[in-house]
Structures are given as C-alpha cells and as structure tokens.
Amino acid sequence: MWQLLQIELFKIFRKPRTYISFGAIAAMVIIVQIALKFDGQSYIEFILGSLKETLDIPYATILNGYFVCFVILNLLLIHIPLLIALVAGDEVAGEANMGTLRLLVSKPVSRTELMLAKFFATVVYTALLLAWMAFLSLALSILLFGKNDLIIARSDALEIISRTDIMWRYLAAFAYATIALTTVAALAFLLSVFAENSIGPIVSTISIVIVFTILSEMQIPLYDRTVKPYLFTSHMLGWKGFFYLKTDAEGVSIPGTIENLPAVLKSMGILLGYIVLFAGAAIVVFKRKDILS
C-alpha cells in the first residue's frame, strides 16, 4: 500500500498542473499582503464601519500578522476548492484519458487498494497545499507585519483575541480546513470515476461547490432549515468556529474557550461523513466499473 501511495504521489507531483495551485496560492497571498502593507488602514476602516466615530482605533496594532492571515484565509479558502479539484478530478479520469487505466487495473493489486492509494495521495496533496498556504499566510505575514492581538469582524460582532491565545486556534483551523478541502477532493475523486477525461469532473466539482456555497450563504429561511444543514459547504466554514470565543456574565471574552465547540465538532463529523461517503462510493463504483479505456 505504501509503495502504491508513493507511486501515486510521484504521478501527482510529476505533472506541471500540480504546481499551478502552489504558484496561484503564493501569488494570491503575496498580492493580499502587499495590498494590506500599503493600504491596510482602508481595509480596517471598511470592516469597522462607523465605529471609528465613537472609538479610538489603533490601526497600527490591529494590522498585524495574525490579522493579515485571517483576512487571507477568509478570502482564499472559498477559492481553494477549485485548485483541489484540478488534481483530484484528474486522479481516475486522467488515467482513463491517457489510456493507462486498463493497464493499471491489470496489475496484481486490488481495485480497492488502488483507489485508496489514489485517494490518500490526493489527501496528501491537499494537506501539502494547505501547509504551503499556512506557511505563506501565517509565517510570512508574522514576519512582515509582526504579532499582536487578533481582531475579527463577524456580521454583527467584533472579536478580539489575545495574542497568546491565537496560535493553537490557527493550528486547529488549518487542521479543520484540511478536512473541509478533503471533502471537495473526495467529491472530485468520485466524479472522476465516471468520466473519461478530467475536464468533466473538475468543472462539475467546481460547479457543485459554487452552487452549494451560494445556497449556504443565502439568508433565506426556507433554505436555512431545509437545505443548508445538509450541504457540505455550510460546514466548510467551521474553521472559523475556533475563533469565536465564549464570554462571561460581564461580556468579557474568556481566553482558551470556543463559543460553540459541539457545533464545530458536529460540522467536522458531517464533513468526515461526506468524505467516507464520496470516497466509499468512488471505490464501490470503480470496483464494478467495466474499464474499456
């Protein structure tokens, strides 16, 4: 199995398209960092709205590495699924397109093992992409902007998190984001089984993610109760739950706490369920598939 995984990883990292994602993330992160370095105050003014009329805003201290990282994650984690689909959607369909799938299944390896190796290789790619993003958005931002307390804008509230209480939240958030993006990878992987070339599964995955994200973000009570709880995209934003703190009776936030940990864990469980469902379905379909290409 380990050897199979190594072969699949070799195949993924041999393709130039794999590095497009790493390059795209680097470009986007650096563009945001440059923009905030030179005009961060405008962005802070935007998110604080009219509060500047009643409060003294310490712009220089708000604009720190932790804040920049949060802004980047907020902007990019919605778009990263597209980059994940590029590779995951190619896993089986790419082989079919190149005509190597029949050859592959003729080897003395079970189809389940083969699919598991391909899926885990996709998970490794997803994790590496996020690690790259974490390095650029967190480590590089801290290097460029320094450290301080983190201020987070929610639609109806502002959260300030002490600088000593942030790093573990980012680690948890990146771990959660890995699970969230693996769900997208599993979906693209499943769709890849049905196609003969990778364009179909990539575009289908992107379309599904876009439609589901729009549904998740729409504030319509009909969808809130009926559709949203079952969409995996509604739970993909659960990483933010690690940055929402509990408050005491006086309204003071309590360091080291999470506002609604059961909800975050539930969302994580739902995503893991989707991963098992999509990957399992891909294996079942592939095992029964009549491979002609």
Place this chain on the structure above:
Amino acid sequence: MKYFFYILPFFLFAFAANSYAQDATALVKKVKAKLDKVNDYEATGEMKTNVSFMKVPAAQVKVYFKKPGKVKIKNEKGVSLVPKGTVSISLNNLLSGQYQALDGGTDNIDGITVKIVKLLPLDENGEVVLSKLYIDEARLLILRSKTTTRESGTNELEMSYGKFTDYALPDKIVFSFNTQDYKLPKGVTFDYDDGSQKKKETGTKESQRGKIEITYSRYIINKGVSDDVFK
C-alpha cells in the same frame, strides 16, 4: 409696608439661590484643590470592556494623565478599542475651564450621602454641554459624574476609592458611553453559522450603551509623563 411683605419671599429666594450657588462653587473649588495635587500620573490597571457587539478579553492597560487635560489609555501588549470620550475619565478635565456651579440637591450612593453639583460651562461652543457631579462632601471626592456632550451623547463615570484617596484618584472606574450598532453584510464576513439562535439586541437602548471598567493596581504620581505618550 404691605408691598414689602409681597416682595420679601422673592428676595429670600434670590438670596438662598445665590448662597446655594456659592456653596456649590466653594465645594467644587475644594474638590478641585484636592485634584490639583496631581500634575501627572501613570496608572496601571486591568480593563474590561462590555459592549453588546464586542467580545474582548480583559486587558492590562496603562492610563496616562498630564495637566491641563491630556489623557491616554494604552494597551501596550495588545489591541484595545477605547471610546473617544474617555478624556472625561480624568476628573481634572471636568473641572478645568470656566463654568457656573449650581446646587442640584443630594443623593445616596452605596450608603454615602452625596451632594449633586451641576456644572454649566460658560463657553457655549465647547464640547461639554452639562456636567453633573455627585460629591462626597466629607472626603471631597467625586463618586459619580454624568457628562452630556455635543458629539458623543451622555457619558457616565462611577468611581470607587481606596489607597489613593488623598490624591482623589480612584481604585476603580466604570465608564459608560453611547455606542452605535455594528453590522457587516454576511457576504463580506462569511460567518460560520453554527445553527444556534442568536439573541437579537440590535437597536435596543441596552445595545447602544457600552461600558469599560478599569481596576487600577498602581499609580505613579507626579513623576513626569512625556508628551510623546499622548501622540
């Protein structure tokens, strides 16, 4: 003679009003003399913020004051959003400038009988419209003040005294101020919806008052404070 008895009450009322005003002015002068012992200070304390739309941890802050009216709250180890009207957390600022002091009767704060003095600024274009001071006459301490301003509405300050009573510097202050509602589109913030029902306080009177509480642990008094601190 008959007319004399008609106008006598008016004279007596005017005399009484004048003497009350003099009492109030004298009391404020005594309080100010006590406050004037402090030329500057650097205070260390813990600040708690209670605003309906803000979740902020308790922060270690430094409060700087320098005569005639410079005040700055600084969180040197983190980020704190401080209301703009905090200049009135310094009582010296309330009593600086020209004003007319009027007797506002008496009240009771935590079992202490206090004299209410209303200060009407003589400068009609100033930021402060009216200040109301609740003064403990025996100790010459201001226990509460309410300041109505043109721009920021009404601010309220409550003070508890302990170790620094001789300088009329409080151990603890609670500063209440007006806030505005905070709202951003969800399409901008991409909030995580955890499915819980949120309390909707937006727009209520309660949600539009904020409070900061500073508990001082240390004062450095009259040792000089650099002007750079207030920039």
